[in-house]
Amino acid sequence: MEVKTFGVIGAGQMGNGITQVAAMSGLDVIMNDIKAEFVERGLATITKILSRSVDKGKMTGEEKDAVLGRIKTSVSLQDLATADFVVEAATENETIKNQIFKDLDEICQPGVILSSNTSSIPIGRIAAQTKRPAKVIGMHFMNPVPVMRLVEVIPGIATSEETFKITWDLAEKFGKTPAKSNDYPGFIANRILMPMINEAVFSLYHGVGTREDIDTVMKLGMNHPMGPLALADLIGLDTCLAIMETLYDGFKDSKYRPCPLLRKYVEVGWLGRKTGRGFYEYT
Numbered sequence: 001m002e003v004k005t006f007g008v009i010g011a012g013q014m015g016n017g018i019t020q021v022a023a024m025s026g027l028d029v030i031m032n033d034i035k036a037e038f039v040e041r042g043l044a045t046i047t048k049i050l051s052r053s054v055d056k057g058k059m060t061g062e063e064k065d066a067v068l069g070r071i072k073t074s075v076s077l078q079d080l081a082t083a084d085f086v087v088e089a090a091t092e093n094e095t096i097k098n099q100i101f102k103d104l105d106e107i108c109q110p111g112v113i114l115s116s117n118t119s120s121i122p123i124g125r126i127a128a129q130t131k132r133p134a135k136v137i138g139m140h141f142m143n144p145v146p147v148m149r150l151v152e153v154i155p156g157i158a159t160s161e162e163t164f165k166i167t168w169d170l171a172e173k174f175g176k177t178p179a180k181s182n183d184y185p186g187f188i189a190n191r192i193l194m195p196m197i198n199e200a201v202f203s204l205y206h207g208v209g210t211r212e213d214i215d216t217v218m219k220l221g222m223n224h225p226m227g228p229l230a231l232a233d234l235i236g237l238d239t240c241l242a243i244m245e246t247l248y249d250g251f252k253d254s255k256y257r258p259c260p261l262l263r264k265y266v267e268v269g270w271l272g273r274k275t276g277r278g279f280y281e282y283t
Contacts, residue, residue: 050064185249233280
């Protein structure tokens with residue numbers, strides 16, 4: 001099966017990044033979201049990043065125009081009927097994702113692979129919403145997508161070997177390094193990363209250190225490029241909370257209990273960079 005037209009559900013932080021790397025690899029891309037303003041904002045973000053690359057001499061203006069010319073925006077899921085492969089990058093909400101997969105299963109041709117960029121929700125549960133579980137897989141990109149090289153490829157229990165190979169090859173086509181994770185809550189990346197971030201929030205909550213000191217210790221002491229609290233702000237505190245709740249629900253282990261301070265910040269709307277306030281303030 002050759003993938004020529006690539007569908008992306010969601011034009012936000014992850015979705016527009018996935019759209020960009022897919023279009024840069026030569027694929028025609030349909031970037032879909034529920035409102036025109038969302039897809040316009042996503043396309044503007046891609047244009048800004050590509051323009052910066054032109055200014056730095058990393059690509060020509062003609063190459064930028066060619067990439068943008070391969071992107072079609074959409075506000076109707078019906079437009080995905082022409083896609084050969086779809087990745088869902090909607091908000092980390094299982095109810096929303098389940099409905100998207102039910103709809104895509106009806107809209108897309110039977111041979112089309114439906115993948116999810118979920119950060120933590122088991123692929124088997126998502127696949128169960130469709131009549132094509134062998135064609136459902138996790139394709140988890142890292143943030144920011146154009147920069148980060150890793151893609152976790154997560155087959156569910158019913159995912160076929162052909163589906164896995166096509167997805168793996170597609171990740172490599174995008175210039176990424178794929179890694180296989182078995183289908184458990186949080187997979188590999190977030191099963192390790194999110195408890196660390198959650199413990200950093202607990203350290204702040206218990207007054208072990210200030211936000212700056214906690215992040216400095218992890219950057220200079222552990223050689224992390226970014227402190228865990230700043231990273232949480234970049235990811236989105238609502239996403240961090242959703243992943244921790246998935247881990248806690250999935251394993252019923254108290255070590256995955258979300259910190260009350262993380263929950264409080266989400267409840268008040270302090271979600272990180274995207275709202276201008278998280279553990280740090282952004283202008």
